[in-house]
Amino acid sequence: AQSVTQLDSQVPVFEEAPVELRCNYSSSVSVYLFWYVQYPNQGLQLLLKYLSGSTLVKGINGFEAEFNKSQTSFHLRKPSVHISDTAEYFCAVKPTQGGSEKLVFGKGTKLTVNP
C-alpha cells in the first residue's frame, strides 16, 4: 500500500517570495507522482507529474518539483508566488505497476499568499 504525507497543512507567504510545499511518500513499489491544485469550490487541476526520466519536473504556472528517490520526496517549489497562487495543493502517487488505477492523495497544503 502507498501513503502520502504533506508535512505542512498551511503555508502562509508574502507575494513574490519563494515557496516550497513538502511531500513525502511511502511505498514498497515504484510510483508515479503528481501535484494538483484546487481553487475554492472547484475540481483539481494537474500542476505537474513525474513518470520517469529527469527528476526535475516543470509544470504549469511556474511550478516545479524534484523527485528524490532516496528521500522518497517530491517537493513542490515556485521561486516567486502571486496572490493568485492561493489555493489548496495536493500531492498524489500511483504504483507504476499493478492493476489499480487509484491515486493516493495526501491531506493537502493550504497555500496563502499575502500582499
Added chain:
Amino acid sequence: GAVVSQHPSRVICKSGTSVKIECRSLDFQATTMFWYRQFPKQSLMLMATSNEGSKATYEQGVEKDKFLINHASLTLSTLTVTSAHPEDSSFYICSAALAGFNYGYTFGSGTRLTVV
C-alpha cells in the same frame, strides 16, 4: 486537452429525496472514472471506481445502495445519492483516467450537495 464536465455544480435537496450527479468526458473516452467525496478542509476520499459496462467497485465503508454509480457509456458516469440525509452534504468530484494512463487523470469541477 481532455475535459471532464460535471453537473450540477451546486444542488440543494430535501431529506429523503435522491440526487443525480453527472460526469461527462467531452473529447475522449473514459474507460475508468472515479468518484470522490471531500469534506471541508480535507483531502479527497475515494468512494468508488467505475468501469464502462461493469459494476462499480466501492471502497470499504461506502454504501453501494446509497451511492449508486452507473457508467453506461465511455463518456458518461453518474452518481445518484439516494434517500439523501443532511450528513450526505459534501463536495463530490469525479475524475476520469485517460486511456494508457500516461495522459493522466482529469477532474470534474465538483458538485456541492446540500441536503436540508
